[in-house]
Amino acid sequence: MYTGIYHTNVTLHFYKSNSVASNPKISSRLGVAGFQRRDQTPADLIIPLCDEGNRGFWFMIENPEETDSKRIQIPSYTRRIVLELREVPFPVIFTGGINPLFWEPVVAIGAFILSSYDMDLTPSLGLLLDGKSHEFSLGVNDGISYWLVDANLHLWLDHRSSNVEAGSGRYDSPSRHMVGQEKLEEQLDGTFKVEAEVHSEFDGWVKSSEGNLTTVVKSMFKVGNLVKFEQNGSYKRVEQSVKTKRVVEVTFESGEPVKRVVQQRTYSLTVITSTR
Numbered sequence: 001m002y003t004g005i006y007h008t009n010v011t012l013h014f015y016k017s018n019s020v021a022s023n024p025k026i027s028s029r030l031g032v033a034g035f036q037r038r039d040q041t042p043a044d045l046i047i048p049l050c051d052e053g054n055r056g057f058w059f060m061i062e063n064p065e066e067t068d069s070k071r072i073q074i075p076s077y078t079r080r081i082v083l084e085l086r087e088v089p090f091p092v093i094f095t096g097g098i099n100p101l102f103w104e105p106v107v108a109i110g111a112f113i114l115s116s117y118d119m120d121l122t123p124s125l126g127l128l129l130d131g132k133s134h135e136f137s138l139g140v141n142d143g144i145s146y147w148l149v150d151a152n153l154h155l156w157l158d159h160r161s162s163n164v165e166a167g168s169g170r171y172d173s174p175s176r177h178m179v180g181q182e183k184l185e186e187q188l189d190g191t192f193k194v195e196a197e198v199h200s201e202f203d204g205w206v207k208s209s210e211g212n213l214t215t216v217v218k219s220m221f222k223v224g225n226l227v228k229f230e231q232n233g234s235y236k237r238v239e240q241s242v243k244t245k246r247v248v249e250v251t252f253e254s255g256e257p258v259k260r261v262v263q264q265r266t267y268s269l270t271v272i273t274s275t276r
Helices: 035-041 124-126
Strands: 044-051 059-061 065-072 078-086 117-120 133-139 146-159 165-184 189-207 212-228 235-252 255-273
Touching: 044 065, 059 065, 065 255, 078 124, 078 189, 117 212, 117 235, 124 165, 124 189, 124 212, 133 146
Parallel strands: none
Antiparallel strands: 044 146, 059 146, 065 133, 078 117, 078 146, 165 189, 189 212, 212 235, 235 255
């Protein structure tokens, strides 16, 4: 790490806003008029999936075959469960990684404040509400050493019932597709390209005091990375794109829709380095 003195100008913007509560568009014929609002309330329980603290509270994944796990018993009156995985693995770029002559310790403000990734596991409650403890494992496919990962289980409980019935329906295991391509040209020129895509879909039903609700979860994750060297290696271009799409649909037993949430995110990165 290089030492030095630098000056920073910081500008803070404060925005005052008044939250406006919107009326739910859908009310249940079963008398659950505030269903949509209650579904957006914070979880009743948050259970961490993390290390015990000997090496910190993150799971340290040092190779693709390694997984860290924790056994948890889900309460029998759980009506919804969401896994919050921290964090989405985006690259953090040090200035020295772009040009060795740049001052290395400087990174962008908030570079390590990465967003989390939520996975709705409600369709799997039929497998979890059996009164037994279940093992939740975290790992990184095709990852090099090392990754620090952890997660939180968010549980919403049915306070008007001591027992919730649930069952799993269709489950399409995540189908992964990954393509790597290398093209070497004259001297130091060449192209390196990697593309990967993952799709999954599953559903299940939960019968609680809210009624008999079916949840369908569809997700897509796509990433592409291109590194191109030109002009005998003096011109380098890096392009990366990450796209995610998640659809969560909840319906009553009769097929009447309760809610549908579509979340799409795109993260792009372009870095061009030219030397003479």
